[in-house]
Amino acid sequence: MTQRADAVGKPVNRVEGVDKVTGRAVYTADVDLPGLSYAALVQSEIPHGRVTRESLIAGTEAAAAAPGVLTVLTPLNCPPLQPPPRSLTYDLPVERRPPLSDLTVQHVGQHMALVVADTMENAAFAATLFELTYEPAAPQLSAGDVLSQPVPPDEKDGQIRHGAYRPDHFVKLEEEKLQDHRGGGDVPAGAFSVSARYTTAVNAHYPIELSAAICRWDGDVLTVHDTTRWITGERTALAAYLDIPETDIRILAPLVGGAFGSKSFLWMHVALCAVAARQVRRPVKLVLTRDQMFSSTGHRPRTEQQLSLVADEKARIESTEQHTLTETSTVAHFCEPTGLSARFLYESPRLVVSHTVARINAPTPCFMRGPGEAPGLFALEVAMDELAYAAGIDPLELRLRNDTDRDQASGRAWSGKHLRECYLQGAERFGWAERPMAPRSLTRDGVRIGWGMATATYPGRRMAAGCRVGTDTSGPVRFASATHEVGNGVRTVMTQVAADAAGLVLDQVDFASGDSYFPDAPYSGASQTTATVGSAVFAAAVQWRSRLLELVVRDPESVFGQCDSSSLTVRDGIVARIDGTGPAMAVADWLARRKPQDLETLNFTATSGGADEDGPVSQSFGAHFCEVEVDEEIGRASVSRWVAVLDCGRVLNPKLARNQVMGGITFGLGMALLEQVPYDSHTAQLIGEYYLPTHADRPEFEISFVDVPDFELDPIGVRGIGEIGTCGVPAAIANAIFHATGKRLRDLPITLESLMKPFDDSPASGGPR
Structure with missing residues (x-):
């Protein structure tokens, strides 16, 4: 059916x-090539x-x-790979040490050999024949x-590093300072203060689609x-490891079955697969096993955060300090940037933020949905909830009192901020006004009920990108960019943007992605793809319409x-006068009467730049409100109801946007x-199981x-949605659990054991004060 x-x-x-729902969608592991062989890793x-x-x-010999x-490739016979340049490794989680380049072991699950055979079963069996022995060294397994x-001492000219360090900024974003200080040196006395230690655990991305690679020379x-989900960056990194020109590499990834950060970079199994194919x-x-995903494609590292807030007698914040200790591997840099939000979210004349990263004997961590913010x-x-209780005011009122109308980190205005609307609309829809302040006040069917809330925020980002347009005498107008469909609906919203900007209907437009031969686009992450690639698609479509009319x-x-x-x-696919008078002409009919050479001007590439560095600061905001049920007799907490109101700029597709937020909250x-x-x-060996929420846990x-x-931020008015759905969610749940039980739990995940501890209302317990 033709849509308008x-x-x-x-x-x-x-x-x-x-x-996707009929099984026709082709993911990497589904690709079949003539003469295909199969690889298996030994770790x-x-x-x-x-x-x-x-x-x-x-x-x-056995394999x-x-x-x-x-x-069979091992460190003894693998053709040498080159270390990547510093520009790829000093502030990105790209490993400095090439795989199979020495005999040292830096973590459990490190690639030790690669076996290639005629079938997957033969490769997997041969890999089991390795019985490696080691000369163990004392590991450092925690910060x-x-x-x-x-x-x-560092090893291999710095490819392997030890100790701890304090990075300056987050990835390539030099303005996002990981060490920051403003205001006076002394902590003000204040009327109210809280100071506590908070910890988060190692989290795995656990996408449905296993990481896979197929290499052909x-x-x-x-x-x-x-x-x-970064085909152009992977091409750059792979060219560096293999020491070949980028122009000699083509990366294909038309569909990605989930990622959440785990597929944002070149991982070492891909480089080994390329070497093996040449061999x-x-x-x-090469398809990783589920266990290998835990050691080979990144994770969210542990964090230990010391956070202190000081407020005056009106509960206005005077000082904020957030000091983070986190971890990375000995072979790559990554810092979980937990303190970035504290730099601007609430008015705070004094601020101190620091990040310390310890290099441990563990796999390399990387981005995970809401990196830093989550x-x-x-x-x-x-801590804001704790401060509200210390000051004796409603947690929502505390946030309203400390809302700020500018970006404190830069001193610049916001490009648009509607956080107060999010607070007030969310509170009304949730019924927050009926919330009793005292913990342990609400019960239902014999279980404790708690209501909690938290603020959500995530940057609005935009980088440079390109879009190619192809037009012929029949079929849809084809737009293409080297971006990725990771399940978030990017191909759909790009089709919507292109159709509207070109003046066509949806079935007259097609959008292709996932090919490094298309015009460059950045990685699909940091909630930037719609703003970034959408700007290039919009520019291409506007230019296409203008060129069409000239023809x-x-x-x-x-x-x-x-x-x-x-x-x-x-x-609607019709050429007509702007004033509505006179004849009209269908674009499809006019194109069908042309010769291919007549349409050369409708085949071109358009580009779009990044955000204006001197313009207002773009940031998305939101408010999460949730209800939990806590059965203290069996230590079960379940989230029963959730209200979220978000300020993410223009919403291109409300169905996909809502789905994104639902996924983020889950x-x-x-x-x-x-x-x-x-x-x-x-031993650092995997034990037990990794538990994930299911439909039964859905509120x-x-x-x-x-x-x-x-x-x-961009000509289509959007900011990203993928990350902000997760940001603030764990805090809202923890705050609701406190309201239900009176237990202030500061370590994630909140376990059955912590929920079953007897309630203690003494101040030392963190109970109500």
Whole structure:
């Protein structure tokens, strides 16, 4: 069915939705190439030490003799890979040390060998024949170990590093300072204050689609099918490891089955797959196992945060301090930037933020949904709840009193801020005015009921991107960009943007992604894809419409021949006069009568730049309100109701936007109540199970948007939605649990054991004061 223009703002179904639900959608592991071979990894079982040369030789001989084995790569025979340049490693989680480049072991799950065989089963069996032996070394498995023990010397010219450090900024964003201080040096006395330690656990991304790669060489040209959400960055990093030109690499990732940050960078198994494919001279497929995903594609690292708030007699904040201790690997940099929100969220004349990163013997961490904000707002928003109780005022009122109309970090105005509307609308819809202040006041059917709330925030980002337009005499107008469909509906909203800006209907437009041969786009993360790629698509579509009208008025056979193109418009796929008078002409009919060479001007590439560095600061905001039920007899907490109101600029597709927020809230629910990667504290081996929220844990959702465009950030008025749904969620749940039980729980996840502890209302317990 043909849909009319003005598609933006409508709840359009996903353009790839039917393919996904019918099984026709092709993900990386589904790709089948002629002559395909299969790879399996051998991984380390100790956190630190050296693998013995003898066991590698014996393992190689045993695996090579197994049925169907084509080659075996180990540190003893792997063609050397080059370390990537500092520009990729000093503030991104790209590993400095190439895989299989030495005999040292830096973490459990480190790649020790790669086996390639004619079938997946033969490769997996041959990999089990490795029985590696090690010369163990004392590991440092926590930030506490690193800070309390002597610092070993760095190794391999700094590819392997030890000790702790304090990074200046978050990834490439130099304005997002990880060490910051404003106001006086002394902490004000204040009328009210709170100071506490908050911790968050190691979280795994756990996407449904396992990471997979297929590599094929055609002469000197490498084609990689990968589950990645940064194809242009992966091409750059892979070219550095392989020491070949970027132009000789093509990355394909048309559909990605979830990522949450785990597929934002080049991981080492992809580089090894490329080496193996060159070695055996045939395509190689490597699909990680679920266990290998825990050690090979990143995670959210642990954090320990010390947060202090001081307020005056009117409960206005005078001082904020947030000091974070977190962890990374010995072979790559990453800092969980928990203190970024504290720099601007509430009015605070004095601010001190610091981040210390300890290099431990664990896999490399990376971005995870709401990096920094998710764990950082847990501490800040629980502390705000504690401060409200210390001051004897409602937690919502405390936030309203300390709302700020400018970005304190830069001193610049906001491009648009509607947080107060989020607070007030959310409170009204939730019924917050009926909330009793005292904890343990509400019960239902024999269980405790608690109401909690928290603020959500996440930056509005935009980077440079490009979009290609292709037009022929039949079929849809094709827009393409090297971005990614990670399940968030980017192909759908780009189709909506293109259709409206070009004046066409949805079925006259197609948007393609996931190919590094398309114009460059940044990684799909940091809630920036819609603003970034959408700006390029919008520019391309506007330019396409203008070029079309110029062709139409120059066509002597057109009913608009010799007209002024500025007097014409395109709407619903029809060319007509702006004033509505005179004839009309269908775009499709006009294109169908043309020769291909007549349409060359409608095939071009448009680009869009990043955000204006000197303009207002773009930031999204929101408010989460939740109800929990706590059965203290069995230690069960469940979230029963959720109201969220968000200020994320213009909402292009309310159905997809609401789904994104629902997913983000569920993500935060898991972080609050369930998720922690279970490791043996002595061996660093995975133990137990990783618990995730299911449909049974889903609350009743009421999600809405303020929906005010932010045209300061981009020409389509949007800010990202993917991350903000998670930000603030764990704090809202923890605050609701306090309201239900009187127990102030500051460690995530909130476990059965902590919920079953007897209630203690003494001030020392953190109970009501």
